[in-house]
Amino acid sequence: MSTSRTRAGVFAPVFSKIAPALLSVGTLVVAWELYARFSGISAIMLPAPSRVIGQALEHRQALFDNTLPTIRATVFGFGCSLTAAFVFSVLVDFSGRLRRALFPVFIISQTLPLVAIAPLVVLWFGFGLAPKIMLVALVTFFPMLVALVQGYAATDDDIQSLLASMGASRVRVFLLARLPSSLPYFFAGLRISITYAVVGAIFAEYAGAAKGLGIYILNAKNNFRPGLVLAAVLVCATLTLVLFGITVLIQRVAMPWERLDQGRRR
Amino acid sequence: MSAPRLELRQLRKRFDGLDVLADISLTVRPGEFVSILGPSGCGKSTIFKLLTGALQTDGGEVLFDGTPLEDGRRPFAFMPQRDALMPWRRIIDNTTLGLEVQGLSRSQAREKVAPLFAEFGLDGFERHYPAQLSGGMRQRAALLRTVVQQRDMLLLDEPFSALDALTRAGMQRWLQAMWERHRWTALLITHDVREAVFLSDRIYVLTERPARVLDEITVSLPHPRTDLASPEASAIEARLLQTLLNPQP
Ligand SMILES: Nc1ncnc2c1ncn2[C@@H]1O[C@H](COP(=O)(O)OP(=O)(O)OP(=O)(O)O)[C@@H](O)[C@H]1O
Ligand SMILES: [Mg+2]
Secondary structure, three states: OHHHHHHHHHHHHHHHHHHHHHHHHHHHHHHHHHHHHHOOOOOOOOOOHHHHHHHHHHOHHHHHHHHHHHHHHHHHHHHHHHHHHHHHHHHHHHOHHHHHHHHHHHHHHHHOOHHHHHHHHHHHHOOOHHHHHHHHHHHHHHHHHHHHHHHHHOOOHHHHHHHHHOOOOHHHHHHHHHHHHOHHHHHHHHHHHHHHHHHHHHHHHHOOOOOOHHHHHHHHHHOOOHHHHHHHHHHHHHHHHHHHHHHHHHHHHHOHHHHHHHHHHO | OOOOOEEEEEEEEEEOOEEEEEEEEEEEOOOOEEEEEOOOOOOHHHHHHHHOOOOOOOOOEEEEOOEEOOOOOOOEEEEOOOOOOOOOOOHHHHHOHHHHHHOOOHHHHHHHHHHHOOOOOOOOOOOOOHHHOOHHHHHHHHHHHHHOOOOOEEEEEOOOOOOOHHHHHHHHHHHHHHHHHHOOOEEEEEOOHHHHHHHOOEEEEEOOOOEEEEEEEEOOOOOOOOOOOOHHHHHHHHHHHHHHHOOOO
């Protein structure tokens, strides 16, 4: 009796946290299933979720083979973009002139419509990994750069004047105060950008690739297989969720003090 | 009477269009505890920013041990108005910050600071983060970070203003006891009249912005001061309040 009560005590908070999400997603899936079965709509137009999952299982080998290149493009592209964003954020933080010179270029890069750019980049750089990396980097670089720059700017003035009073150099102030202060902004940017990254990779493959979820979706669509399209979409969503989860985990490990702050606020 | 450790001569500062410090002249002798008392927004924190080099003066002189304070000399250990603890560093690593900046390795710095934790009432909290400490403990940690730098002089900007009345009274007693023991040369900013009388050897009263020195009062009560209700203490308090509320140049 007492053990089961403690157990419920441990699991109840976790359950009560994820219950609303389970309920809303569950309701959507059930509604979709009922509509697809009883409205008389053809399975070519809208396959039921049960059918999508069936197709996904049936074609799991092909889906898996096409997921690996997408993961590769996402991870390499995002890695490049993160590195570049960090390097440029530091340069821009140390030089206002550089910032005024570069920011307009970065902003213009964000105005380019991906639909137009993706086929061109594929045309110039071929069906390999390079154009995918470039497109993923294009969509994620600027959000990460802005997050970092904003994070540096959010550094507490008192902390900076304290360090100045101690005789810390500009570089020292950056390492001791500005960089750690940017972490919450960095992770907020990371969570948003990682979802862009997957979309960017799929889009790049859609514009032309030998393998990948993007090209798989395109082929399935052209063969009138909406079940397979949705199965691939399911894989994309899962992939994005997993990457998102990884960033949350990294944040927890990297910022152990942050949860203390939140515990206080609640 | 010994030569002043710190001497400010007609210090002036203005922020584009706003005259903040009009004429600040004051001295602090070695081992003396001096307070600056003034209305909110009159420019008290600005004085410290000029001393620590965060801002440039627009006139006047700063002499330390009789010579002008050139760039690069850092005789002050500064405690900012809010505790300015780094939320991402554990308390021990917050308190070693100044030593690390001075070039000590992390372990050397820790060795130097660790024995002081008991005296500062922080024993057992070395590995905690600032968010896990009470307001009073945070202030003590900030003060520990200030004094371990072993500079010639302490600059304390309203160290207790963010605390509740009871904690503040406790902290004032504690600071007085610490000062009795260490006899730091200290300049304290406050707008708490009682705090100034309780802690100081001398008190400078500033005017509203643009600030100048309105009055200088020597508090010749014996240390340790436990009896704040004594007639002498009350008389000084009354005079300070009178000066602050009815400033007559
Ligand atoms: N960097 C700055 N640029 C422009 N104005 C400033 C700057 N720093 C301070 N001021 C102005 O100078 C005045 C004095 O500021 P300061 O912080 O020195 O006041 P204070 O006496 O410490 O006030 P408080 O008791 O509230 O801490 C204020 O009116 C403030 O707006
Ligand atoms: Mg102030």
